[in-house]
Amino acid sequence: MMLKIIFNKIVILAITLFLVACSTKESPKIIDIEPSIHINQLAFELSGPKSAIITSPVNSDLNELTFTVHLTNQVDSVFQGKLEKLSVFDEWQAANKDLQRVYHYRADFSALKQAGNFQLAFIHQGQKILSSSFFIDEQALFKHTASALLDYFNGSRNDEEYNYQQDQNIRIFGTQRYVDVRGGYNDAGGDSGKYLSHLSYANYFNPQQLAHVTWALGYSYQAIPHLYDELTLTSQIQSEIFWGADYLHRILDPEGYFYMTVFDQWGTNNAERVITAYVGADGDYTEDYQSAFRQGAGSAIAALARAAMIADATGKQGEYSAKQYLADAEKAFRHLMQNNADYCDDGKENIIDDYTALLAATELYRATEDNYYLEAARERANNLAGRLSAEGWFISNDINSDNLRPFYHAAEAGFPIVSLSQYLTIETNAGEISQAKQVIAKHLAYQLELNAKVSNPFNYARQSFKRYNNGILSSEHQEGFFIPHANETNYWWQGESARLSSLTMAAIIGRKGIDNEQHKIELANFAQNQMDWTLGRNPYDISMLNGFGVKNPIPYEGLGMFKGGISNGITGSKNDDDGRGIEFAPETDWHNWRWVEQWLPHSTWFLLAATEMAK
Structure with a gap:
């Protein structure tokens, strides 16, 4: 009987650990991370498409949030737009070290046709999130x-x-x-x-x-x-x-x-x-x-x-x-x-x-x-x-x-x-x-x-x-x-x-x-x-x-x-x-x-x- 009880406890423990593991896989650990701007870090063509992808934790919604583009080291913006929420995408969760699922947003600034060195930015929870700099120019x-x-x-x-x-x-x-x-x-x-x-x-x-x-x-x-x-x-x-x-x-x-x-x-x-x-x-x-x-x-x-x-x-x-x-x-x-x-x-x-x-x-x-x-x-x-x-x-x-x-x-x-x-x-x-x-x-x-x-x-x-x-x-x-x-x-x-x-x-x-x-x-x-x-x-x-x-x-x-x-x-x-x-x-x-x-x-x-x- 004692062996049976021990065996049952082991089975229950194994099932519990399995369910915890599955639950962890399905619901990655939520940690406090800021949104990230993923952008071409070098150059865009003056008359061509221009966009960045923003990833944000599932507990913050950036849809329709205003983003700006401004000349590097300057405050005044030369372009404003709205972030567009994209459909759910989980296949590359490993790139986020499986810590947290993220939502994806697009910041499209194709309409900006001004030459110079720029950065893209938006305000999230009172903090300014800033991209790397990039050039816009002909060729x-x-x-x-x-x-x-x-x-x-x-x-x-x-x-x-x-x-x-x-x-x-x-x-x-x-x-x-x-x-x-x-x-x-x-x-x-x-x-x-x-x-x-x-x-x-x-x-x-x-x-x-x-x-x-x-x-x-x-x-x-x-x-x-x-x-x-x-x-x-x-x-x-x-x-x-x-x-x-x-x-x-x-x-x-x-x-x-x-x-x-x-x-x-x-x-x-x-x-x-x-x-x-x-x-x-x-x-x-x-x-x-x-x-x-x-x-x-x-x-x-x-x-x-x-x-x-x-x-x-x-x-x-x-x-x-x-x-x-x-x-x-x-x-x-x-x-x-x-x-x-x-x-x-x-x-x-x-x-x-x-x-x-x-x-x-x-x-x-x-x-x-x-x-x-x-x-x-x-x-x-x-x-x-x-x-x-x-x-x-x-x-x-x-x-x-x-x-x-x-x-x-x-x-x-x-x-x-x-x-x-x-x-x-x-x-x-x-x-x-x-x-x-x-x-x-x-x-x-x-x-x-x-x-x-x-x-x-x-x-x-x-x-x-x-x-x-x-x-x-x-x-x-x-x-x-x-x-x-x-x-x-x-x-x-x-x-x-x-x-x-x-x-x-x-x-x-x-x-x-x-x-x-x-x-x-x-x-x-x-x-x-x-x-x-x-x-x-x-x-x-x-x-x-x-x-x-x-x-x-x-x-x-x-x-x-x-x-x-x-x-x-x-x-x-x-x-x-x-x-x-x-x-x-x-x-x-x-x-x-x-x-x-x-x-x-x-x-x-x-x-x-x-x-x-x-x-």
Whole structure:
């Protein structure tokens, strides 16, 4: 009997503790905290959208409360508005350390069109709540960041301070051939490897890395040359363009393919630095080092063609000439037209081949006016049109597959729209133009619809995905904020700063051809909000752009950080395979790379987005 009584008491105690735990989870501890202003800590465009998000404890209602905007260090306001209460949102409660649920409010001051340095404020319970300062001006974001971005790329050069001499005579893995591949850019703050792309074994996650820097620099320079002149940055950006193009010449094999990776297993295990490809988190070397379009070759061709045009137009060049850059681009393109599928790890092209080859063909047509490249561009644009689902998301895999895989990408989700928009600048056929515009409009409308499906106070770009576990792609179509951790790479997920900037560029460049005026307004807000997130309007109030804003990510020991470099960013919870929840820098050592490390694609896409906003 005594044992039974003890057992019953234990059961009652366990149930009580369980109920307390559940109650605590359902009703987070209420503590006395002030409302917080989450805002872009750098700059807004004079005529563009401008807003802040205010979070406030559930026991204080700020709806319709007056907020003001005033010049920094001045009392008189230049703008007044009312806070707008947003729908309830609990998914990112972890960003508030689970201490208390909060309500979200929007302070919209888009109507303010005065240049200067400002702060946003409101009075709560007799106390003034003040935001960080921010600029408003024409072309504000570009003017404030262009110099630092160029300094970041320059500081990321793989030059005499790194492996420059070693890379003049480096082995191709699996052979006794040695080649000169000096130059280029270090991939990240903790990695002096050089990548046209990586993750090729996963097939659907290839990011455009080193070569995309050169294309982006060339695009930005030619889009707004007057601003580079005004900021006395013309010589600097030309130097970076040709530094990148020279490296692309060196990694072009005489046979016509590019070497994908110069790699040393992240400087660990005394690994030999070689030309190779690699698989998995251990960086196992493979001999699949020939780049397919999706493995960086498409971006390399586009970059070389763009560099050739700039060299011709300016009379400037790097170690090699405009003629050489263009010859390299044409040689590589024609070689891949015959061999691309052979270089794909699964032997099949997918959506990344389509949008990178489209950009390559578009740039080559610009450079040569050869209809061969226009026809190639049309084929790739038609492929992308065929990949658009009825709902508006793109299909990554074979469009005849029994299990269609949505396209999602942590670094370049906006690239298909960017490539199609570039293609429209060379196309003359009315039918082809109409089709491309319809694809752009439908996909961007889908993105807006996806964002609005759930409460989304920060207007963070949501995405469609299917999980991939144990070699099997799930048939369940899911939607969420961050990429799932259960994906084809088996290890790679990280913050999505580059993805957000790529979508900003896609929204701005794509909206120009859209007739729906409401969608154009919504896309302008969407584009600005993605940049806002990177610049501090996020639940952690962290500006990912180093050297700008009131709080930047803190590097772990051994990590290099440059002003103008952008950290990977915020992710879903590290313990959630679907990428639900929210997380930032929870580790104490190099494992924080997923959140803190700077990576070339982030600043590359940020420059492109800032350029598009400045246009």
